[in-house]
Structure formats: C-alpha cells, structure tokens
Amino acid sequence: METLHTGDSASPVSGFVDPALHLPYRDSANEEGVGPFPPNDFWRNPLPGSVMTQQPASAPEASPPAISKDFIRAMVDEDMATGKYGGRVHTRFPPEPNGYLHIGHAKSICLNFGLAREYGGKCNLRFDDTNPTKEETEYVEAIKNDVRWLGFEWDGPERYASDYFGRLYDYAEALIQKGKAYVDDQTADEIRDNRGTLTEPGRASPYRDRSVEENLDLFRRMRAGEFPDGSRVLRAKVDMASPNFVMRDPVLYRIRRAHHHRTEDAWCIYPMYDFAHCLSDSIEGITHSLCTLEFENNREIYDWLLIQLGAYRPQQTEFARLNITHMVLSKRKLIQLVRDGHVRGWDDPRMPTLSGLRRRGYPAAAIRELCARVGMSRAAGTVAEYSLLDFCAREALNYTSPRVMAVLDPVKVVIENYPEGRTEWFEMPYFPEEGGGAPESWSGPKTRKVPFSRELYIERDDFRIDAPKKFFRLSPGREVRLRYAYFIICTGVVKNDAGEITEIRCAYDPETRGGDAPDGRKVKGTLHWVSAAEAVPVETRLYEHMFAAVAADTEGGDFAAGLNPDSLRIVTARVEPALAGAKAGDAVQFERLGYFMADEDSKPGEPVFNRTATLKDTWAKVERKED
RNA sequence: UGGGGUGUCGCCAAGCUGGUAAGGCAAUGGACUCUGACUCCAUCAUCCGAGGGUUCGAAUCCUUCCGCCCCAGCCA
Numbered sequence: 001m002e003t004l005h006t007g008d009s010a011s012p013v014s015g016f017v018d019p020a021l022h023l024p025y026r027d028s029a030n031e032e033g034v035g036p037f038p039p040n041d042f043w044r045n046p047l048p049g050s051v052m053t054q055q056p057a058s059a060p061e062a063s064p065p066a067i068s069k070d071f072i073r074a075m076v077d078e079d080m081a082t083g084k085y086g087g088r089v090h091t092r093f094p095p096e097p098n099g100y101l102h103i104g105h106a107k108s109i110c111l112n113f114g115l116a117r118e119y120g121g122k123c124n125l126r127f128d129d130t131n132p133t134k135e136e137t138e139y140v141e142a143i144k145n146d147v148r149w150l151g152f153e154w155d156g157p158e159r160y161a162s163d164y165f166g167r168l169y170d171y172a173e174a175l176i177q178k179g180k181a182y183v184d185d186q187t188a189d190e191i192r193d194n195r196g197t198l199t200e201p202g203r204a205s206p207y208r209d210r211s212v213e214e215n216l217d218l219f220r221r222m223r224a225g226e227f228p229d230g231s232r233v234l235r236a237k238v239d240m241a242s243p244n245f246v247m248r249d250p251v252l253y254r255i256r257r258a259h260h261h262r263t264e265d266a267w268c269i270y271p272m273y274d275f276a277h278c279l280s281d282s283i284e285g286i287t288h289s290l291c292t293l294e295f296e297n298n299r300e301i302y303d304w305l306l307i308q309l310g311a312y313r314p315q316q317t318e319f320a321r322l323n324i325t326h327m328v329l330s331k332r333k334l335i336q337l338v339r340d341g342h343v344r345g346w347d348d349p350r351m352p353t354l355s356g357l358r359r360r361g362y363p364a365a366a367i368r369e370l371c372a373r374v375g376m377s378r379a380a381g382t383v384a385e386y387s388l389l390d391f392c393a394r395e396a397l398n399y400t401s402p403r404v405m406a407v408l409d410p411v412k413v414v415i416e417n418y419p420e421g422r423t424e425w426f427e428m429p430y431f432p433e434e435g436g437g438a439p440e441s442w443s444g445p446k447t448r449k450v451p452f453s454r455e456l457y458i459e460r461d462d463f464r465i466d467a468p469k470k471f472f473r474l475s476p477g478r479e480v481r482l483r484y485a486y487f488i489i490c491t492g493v494v495k496n497d498a499g500e501i502t503e504i505r506c507a508y509d510p511e512t513r514g515g516d517a518p519d520g521r522k523v524k525g526t527l528h529w530v531s532a533a534e535a536v537p538v539e540t541r542l543y544e545h546m547f548a549a550v551a552a553d554t555e556g557g558d559f560a561a562g563l564n565p566d567s568l569r570i571v572t573a574r575v576e577p578a579l580a581g582a583k584a585g586d587a588v589q590f591e592r593l594g595y596f597m598a599d600e601d602s603k604p605g606e607p608v609f610n611r612t613a614t615l616k617d618t619w620a621k622v623e624r625k626e627d
Numbered sequence: 628u629g630g631g632g633u634g635u636c637g638c639c640a641a642g643c644u645g646g647u648a649a650g651g652c653a654a655u656g657g658a659c660u661c662u663g664a665c666u667c668c669a670u671c672a673u674c675c676g677a678g679g680g681u682u683c684g685a686a687u688c689c690u691u692c693c694g695c696c697c698c699a700g701c702c703a
Contacts, residue, residue, distance in 0.1 A: 068641050068649080096703055131702060188701055195699050198629045202699085233701050243630035245699050254701035273703045296631060297698050318632090320696095325638085373651060375640055378633065380696045385638045388652050398665060435665065472663065481661055515661050526661045592662045619663045621654095 070376035072111065072317060076119060076288060079315075085287040089121030092286050093147070093154070094277070096128045097139035097261070100346045100353045101146045103367065103389075104329045107322040110371040111290055113152040124284055125154035129162045130276045132260035140261070146354040150364050161276045162262045164283055168271050169223065171279055171309055172234060172253060176215045180308050181252060182208055183218040184235045191233075194240075195248050201241035202248040208237065222255055225268045229255050236275075238304065246297045247304070250274050278302040279311065286314040292321040293380050319376050323383040326545035327352045333559060342546075342563060349599075349610050350546050350567055360543065361587055361597030361612030363400070366392040383550065393613045394595065400439050401589040402430035405450065405483065405528040406575040406609075408540060408593060410457035412532060413504045415488060418454040423531070425449040426514075428484050448578040452485050455532040457574050459592075462527050463504055465493065470622055472524035474504065480525040483591065487512040487523060528591045535574035540609045541599070542569040573609065582607040589615075 069077065080087055091112040095105065116123035125147060129135045144158065161168075175181040184191065184205045196202035210218075219234055221227065234253035242248055252275040257268045278301075281289045289302075299316045306313040323329065328337075329352055337343050337351070346353050349360035357367065369392040374384050427447045431438040438446060458474070467475035474480050479489040486508040494503035511518050515526075546567040547559075573590075582588070586607075587597040594614035601608045 070640090094703095098703085128703065134702075184701095191701075192699070196629095197699065200629090230701065235701095245630085248699080251701050256701080270701095272701075277703085293632075294697055295703085298703095300631090320633090373639075375651090377640065379640090380633065382639065385652065388639070391652060394664085403662075432662085434660080435662090470663090483661060485661095523661090525663080528662075589662085589664085592664070594664095615662075615664050617663075622663080 071378070072288075072290065072319060072376055073115070073118075075315075075317065076115065079287070080119065084315075088285075088287050089116060089119035090123070090285055090287045091116050091121065091290060092124040092126050092159075092281065092284060094126045094128045094280075094291075095143055096131070096134070097136065097143060098131075098134040099139060099331050099335070100355060101143055102329055102334070102352045102354060103324065103327070103357060103370075104322045104352075105146075106150060106354065106367050107371045107374070108290070108292070109147060109150055109152060110368055111319070111376065113147075113154075115288070115290075116155070121287070122155040123152075124156065124159050124286070126159040126161065126280060126284070128273070128277065128280075129160055129261065130271050130273060132256065132258040132263075132270060135261050137261045142355065146358075149354065149358060150367060159280075159284065160262055161271075161280050162260060164276070164280055165263060165267055165271070167283065168276055168279055169269075171311075172219065172271070172275070173216065174309060175236070175252075175305075176219060176234075177212060178308060179212055180237050181234055182210050182215050182237055183222065184208070184233050184249075184251075185231070188230065191251070195245065196240070204240050205235070205249070208249070219253075222253070222269050223267075225257075227255055229257055229268075231255060234269075236301070236305065238301070244297055244300055246274065246301050250301055274298055274301045275305065278305050278314075278316075279309075281314045281316075282306055282311045285312065289314045289316040291316065291318055293318045293378065294321075318378065320378055320380050320382060322371070322374060323381070324352070324386055324389060325383055325549045326386045326547050328547055328559070336560065337546075340560060342560060349541065350543055359599065360610055361397075361595060362389075362393050363396045363587075366396045369395065386545065390613050394615070397587065397589065397595040397612065398435075400441065401587055401595055402438075402442070402444070403432065403435075403591050404430070404448075404576055404579055404588050405530055406538075406540075406573045406579065406590040406593065406596075407457045407459055407528065407530050407535070408542075408571055408573045408590075409460045410530075410574050411460040411463060411501060411504060413456045413458050413488070413506055413529070415454050415456070415506050415508045416491065417507045420454055422453065423534070424452045426452055426484050448576075450484070450576050450578070451531040451534040452482075453531045453533055456482070456529045457532055457535060458482075458504075458527050458529050460501075462525075463490070463501070465501075468623075468626055470626070472619075473527060474506075474525070478525075479523050480527055481512070481515050481523050482529045483526050484515050485513075485529070486510070486515070487517060528593075530574045530576055532574075534577050536577055536580045537572045538575050538579070538607050538609060540571050540573040540596070540611065542571060542611045543567060544569070579607065580605055582609075587612070 076089060079085060093109050093112045095101065113123045115121070127140055172181065184207050186194070186205050186207065194203040194205065218232065222232055222234070232255060233251045235249045235251055238247045238249055240248050251272055253269045253271055255268055256270050259265060260267065296318050302316050303313065328334065334351065334353070338346055343350055347355035347359045349356055370389050373388060373392065426449065428450050429447050431442070462473040464471055464473070464475045467478070474490050476490050476492070479487050481487050488506040488508045490504060490506050492505040493501050494505065496502050544564055544567050546564055548562060582598040582602065584598050584600040584602045587595065589595050592615065595612040596609040597612055599608045599610050
C-alpha cells in the first residue's frame with residue numbers, strides 16, 4: 001500500500017461558489033436581473049421543515065394551516081375582505097439613518113417586506129431623516145445593503161422624508177389656516193414645565209391664541225430664517241388637558257440650522273416625527289403603517305393630524321419588538337461597545353448588527369427564519385432565547401455547508417506501526433451521501449483529498465487516560481475510527497515533565513482502510529483528525545456571548561463591567577490542506593465542531609475563520625451529569 | 628398617581644363568535660449513526676397572573692385585584 005495520490009492533487013476549496021454563501025460579499029445578488037430576490041432564495045425555496053413551508057398554500061381547499069396567522073396578517077385579511085384600501089397592501093420600512101441595522105430591525109423588515117410579498121403588494125424603503133443633526137449618508141448605504149442582504153428589494157427608488165419637506169411645509173401652513181397650529185415663543189424649558197404631569201393637565205401657552213394671520217406670518221419668518229435656533233416652534237393646537245401627553249400640543253416644527261445630508265442648507269426648520277411620519281405614509285399611499293409598541297401613544301396624533309388635514313389615512317398598527325437573550329440591542333449601548341473598543345467595529349462578529357451577524361457567518365435565511373419562528377404579538381418585553389437563533393443557523397447551515405476536518409486544540413498522535421515517510425491521500429466527500437449529498441446550489445467539487453500519515457493531530461478533548469464508560473473516544477486500550485481512514489487503538493502516552501500529554505502512541509489496523517473493518521467489528525467513536533506534516537495552521541476566532549442571559553440594566557452606564565472577557569478567543573487551528581484556499585465568505589462545517597466562515601481578513605492562502613455556531617454537543621451534557 | 632398596552636409550559640406563541648389548552652425552541656428518554664451532528668420516535672401546562680361571579684360548561688363573558696411595558700425630547 002503506497003501513496004495513492006500525490007500532494008498536488010488535493011482539491012483547493014476554491015470551488016466554494018454557492019451564491020447564498022457568498023451573498024454577503026458580492027453585491028451581485030440584485031444586479032443579475034433575477035428580480036428582487038436573490039437566487040436560491042429562502043422565500044422561494046424554504047428549507048425543509050421551515051415554518052414558512054407551513055404557511056397556508058395558495059390552494060385554499062387544503063387542510064387548515066399548521067401555523068395560524070398573526071394578528072397583523074389577520075387584520076390585513078380582514079381589510080382585503082372588506083376592501084378597506086381597495087384591496088391594496090402597501091407597507092414601508094422607515095429607518096432613521098442614524099446607525100446600523102440590527103437583528104431587531106430584521107423583524108420589522110421581514111414583516112413589512114414579507115407582508116407585501118404575501119399579498120402581492122408593495123413595500124417602500126423610506127429614510128426617516130427629519131433630524132439633520134443625527135443622520136448621515138454613510139448609514140443610508142449600509143441600511144440599503146443590509147436590507148438587500150436579508151433578501152428584500154423595495155418598490156421604486158428609496159424614499160426620504162426629506163423628499164417631502166416642501167409638501168410638509170404646505171401641510172403645516174394648511175393646519176395653521178384651519179386654526180389647528182400655532183407658533184409658540186416659549187423656551188423649551190417653559191414648554192416642558194407647562195406640559196403638566198401624570199395627574200395634572202398642562203397649561204396653555206400664552207401664545208396659544210394667536211390669530212391665523214400672525215401664526216402664518218411668524219411661521220413663514222421661521223422658515224425664512226429670521227429667528228434664532230430654538231427661539232420658536234410650531235405646535236399643534238390639540239388639548240393641553242389630554243391624558244395622553246402626545247396630544248398636549250405637540251411640537252411640529254423646530255428651528256435648527258444644521259446641515260442636512262440631502263437637503264443640505266435649504267431649510268432651517270425641520271418637522272418632528274409626529275408630523276412627518278403620518279404625512280409621509282399618507283403621501284406614499286401606505287395602507288398599513290406598522291411600527292413597534294413604543295409608538296402606541298403616537299397613534300392618536302397620527303390619526304388626528306391626517307383627519308384635520310383631510311388627508312388619506314393609513315392604519316397604524318403596533319407590534320412588540322424583538323429581544324434576544326445575551327444580546328444588547330439599544331443603540332446607545334452598541335455605540336458604547338464600539339466607541340470603547342470592546343469590539344472591533346459595527347461589523348464585529350459578536351455584534352447583533354446585521355453586518356456583524358453576516359460577518360460571523362449567520363445566513364440571511366437564518367435571520368428570516370428566526371423572525372418567522374418568533375412570530376408577532378403585542379406582548380412587550382418578551383425575550384427570545386439565543387438558542388432559537390442558533391437553531392435557525394444550524395438548520396440553514398447544515399443544508400449548505402461542506403464538511404471538512406480541522407483540529408482546534410491539537411494533540412499529536414503517532415501511529416507506531418505506520419511506515420515513516422509514507423503519505424496516503426484519501427478522497428473524502430464534502431457532502432456525505434447520508435446527509436443528502438450536495439445541495440443544488442453547490443457547484444464546487446464533490447470531494448477533496450486529505451493526507452494521512454504516521455503523525456497526526458486529534459482534538460485534545462478526544463483523548464482521556466482515565467475514561468468513563470460513556471466516553472466513546474480514544475483512551476488506552478480503546479479502539480476508535482479516524483474518519484474515513486483507519487481504526488486505531490491507543491497503546492500509550494508520552495508526557496512531559498509537567499505531566500502533560502505531549503504524544504499519544506497508537507497502532508492502526510491496515511485492514512480497516514477507508515474506515516470499515518472487514519470482520520464487521522464496530523467502534524463507538526469516530527474522530528476527526530489532520531496530518532501533522534500537511535496540516536495548515538490558520539487563525540480561528542471562537543466567539544461566545546458577550547453578555548449574561550439578560551444583559552444587566554445599564555442605565556448607570558456600567559454595563560461594560562458585565563462583559564464576558566472570553567467573548568473572543570483566538571486559536572491556531574490545524575486544518576486539512578484543501579481549506580488553505582478558502583476565501584472570505586466561504587462557509588464550512590468543521591466536522592464535530594461547528595460551522596465556520598472565512599472572515600474578510602482572510603488573505604490568499606491564509607484564511608481566517610470565524611466560528612458561527614457550534615454543533616449540538618450531547619456528550620458535553622452527559623459529561624456534565626457524570627461530574 | 629393620569630392615560631395607553633399587556634400577562635397561556637423554562638423561552639417564543641396559537642387560542643380570542645364560551646364546550647373542555649396548537650406548534651416551534653429548550654429539556655428528557657429511546658432508535659439510527661464513519662460527525663456523541665443530522666434524522667426519527669416518545670415524554671413535556673388537569674391548567675391559562677390572582678380572587679370572585681355568570682353558565683350544564685370559561686383561558687375564552689362580567690367583576691375586583693396584582694405584575695410588567697410605554698408616555699411629561701424643540702429624538703425617532
């Protein structure tokens with residue numbers, strides 16, 4: 001039995017061309033004329049077992065759907081049945097371009113774009129850019145990129161609230177004409193002091209009863225830049241005694257001489273959210289304006305303004321935002337993590353941002369699946385478990401990831417009865433047949449060659465001198481299989497002066513070549529391994545949660561104290577030669593270890609891997625119980 | 628304290644026109660296994676925040692109470 005193949009026949013991993021795997025790194029998904037959804041998209045080809053496959057089929061005679069509709073879809077059904085909006089569904093995703101999108105936004109994206117898809121409607125992407133001091137073009141581009149990565153495309157060009165500044169201004173004058181808005185000269189402090197408390201009504205501003213003419217004149221002069229910043233505001237004239245604070249004459253416009261990322265210096269007055277949002281929805285002909293629960297109190301002014309102005313009125317509906325254990329989703333805290341250097345940036349693989357999750361290796365399909373499985377409700381403050389995200393990731397990755405071998409924590413194995421200097425090259429499948437073989441999206445090679453020799457590395461965890469009965473791995477006198485190679489039996493160990501194991505001595509059974517014994521004997525354990533001489537050392541980044549299950553309340557600002565110091569662990573893994581050619585974005589399963597994706601820090605021939613998720617580890621549980 | 632919401636298995640979540648508690652995750656037991664992975668099978672709320680009431684019958688109706696979330700930015 002001599003060397004079967006030469007080293008140069010080892011297949012490089014350059015065949016990793018699954019478009020889904022590369023999506024994050026190629027902006028081509030939406031430029032190939034494939035329409036709004038990337039090829040092999042989850043929404044067209046849901047994963048087997050996906051909850052999305054359980055959505056009601058178009059054929060209504062089928063048995064009832066396994067998954068009941070959430071309250072929003074039930075409402076839309078009702079509206080479609082009654083023709084409330086002429087049978088239209090038109091939603092919008094309205095981020096403020098003041099930061100990066102995170103997994104919480106994904107829920108809203110999936111809801112708004114998903115609804116439009118399901119009902120044959122439309123969904124706009126609109127940037128809510130009414131506060132020039134916080135918004136930047138950089139975020140606009142990042143948000144567009146993230147939405148597309150998630151697998152959605154908006155209808156028409158992206159919109160901006162700032163596109164409507166002119167019309168919004170006209171609406172404001174109209175409101176003044178109707179006697180429903182006035183210019184208030186009070187200071188911000190005075191306005192606050194006069195707003196009242198939970199139990200006391202507010203007090204009317206001394207300027208509340210100005211004439212329409214005076215208000216119009218003042219408002220026009222506000223726009224013309226005659227008054228300093230903060231000196232006056234336009235307020236709706238609603239009800240200073242309303243139990244809902246939002247209705248106590250909310251500010252509609254403020255004077256703010258700031259450079260706007262789009263309108264630049266054309267305006268010195270800017271509309272507030274309550275004024276701009278309802279009217280932007282109205283202008284765009286939105287039917288269902290979906291937002292998170294904290295805007296519940298704002299629905300009253302949303303409706304009030306549109307009614308006063310006689311404008312088309314969408315239906316605002318609120319839903320609970322997404323929370324996940326071990327994750328922090330508040331913008332303030334995320335900024336702090338970046339600013340204080342606890343992470344490498346907004347796209348650090350530990351960040352809950354879409355760019356971070358993407359870089360970590362979570363497929364967009366997994367994020368969508370998570371949102372679908374979490375569902376919609378109005379129960380605030382509920383927190384989904386991280387394990388569900390991991391489950392969704394494994395579900396998607398299991399289907400698409402080629403299997404390879406890598407050792408994260410190596411210990412040397414010497415096979416005493418194996419000839420020195422000999423190297424065998426075993427051909428191994430990237431997608432074992434038992435697992436269903438390669439997915440259709442896979443266009444790379446089906447196999448690669450892996451070298452085997454006298455000196456190997458196995459995982460340190462896979463060896464025990466004193467092994468409990470349930471330990472199915474290598475220990476003195478016990479036989480195990482080296483995956484696709486040979487059975488070996490441990491004959492001894494070599495220790496250093498400190499008592500650490502430096503070498504495991506073994507004997508192999510040549511009859512078991514390929515991994516099966518002709519005499520039919522079985523082994524309980526199969527180990528992954530790598531040939532010591534040919535293995536390639538590569539930087540591998542192992543991630544753990546940054547926070548305890550529920551991130552401590554951080555209003556004191558010291559939440560950084562609770563950070564897991566081991567959230568990033570960098571190790572030098574020994575990987576099979578074929579993996580040396582991995583390029584950024586290539587996603588694989590290291591057998592028995594987990595799913596990994598080559599990071600964008602990878603260089604030719606020098607990949608860097610991020611661990612996306614571990615495999616489930618039943619042994620770890622067994623072991624814990626035995627302790 | 629005023630108003631608006633909300634409370635169903637460890638987690639998410641159906642149920643909401645009263646008829647005797649879906650599903651998923653997690654967990655547990657087992658089968659299978661050249662990944663202790665995947666897959667498969669089984670188990671997992673006599674009870675729906677609590678107390679009253681209506682009813683032959685209530686998680687679903689009425690009532691009282693309790694918990695939690697949001698609102699007093701010229702943020703969104």
